[in-house]
Amino acid sequence: MGADAELAREVSQQWEHEALIRGAAPVAPRWASTARPVAAPAAEVLGPDWTAGRALRLRLRGAAADLAGALLALPSRRLVVLGAPGSGKSALATRLVRDLLDLPGAPVPVLLSLATWQPETQPLGVWLATRIARSYPSCRDAAGLLAAARILPILDGLDRIGPAAMPRLGEYLTGPRPIVITCRTGAYASLIAHPLSRTAVVELEPST
Structure with a gap:
């Protein structure tokens, strides 16, 4: 069994255990x-092969069950999910993890809270590798799997971190690395000086 498959097995076991404890998952929006x-241009997100150089507006939309497929269809596999407090960002992130685990060939989704990251002193890649290794003992080369884009970090709560996070995010995204980030809508607008490279941005729709 490869290192990524072993990690996927351990992540799956974690979420099966969580489901037994928590019961039915909340409905994701x-x-x-x-x-x-706040989003990169469609031509940058999709690339010239998709847009033929035209300045198109990116139009993504769907239910919670559609997000995994939409994410994997993006060449960069990078996404920011915005929403108001209590709007269901964490529920959607949890649903995304479970759906990605069911898709053959998808990178291994690992959901982490950003609350413990200290961007002033820790590069994002170092923090991710350390947290993943601690949370999943079978993963002996988290840094290598991250560099190979075989781990898809799903990072919850960018709004809990100060502006120092943004340069660190930019450094991490210089390579072909996938990522999903959740953030409160108002906080994200105040944090970013320019859109994250090749990253689509979606917003949760109000529940009716």
């Missing part, structure tokens, strides 16, 4: 591409 000026 619908989502759609944000109209706010």
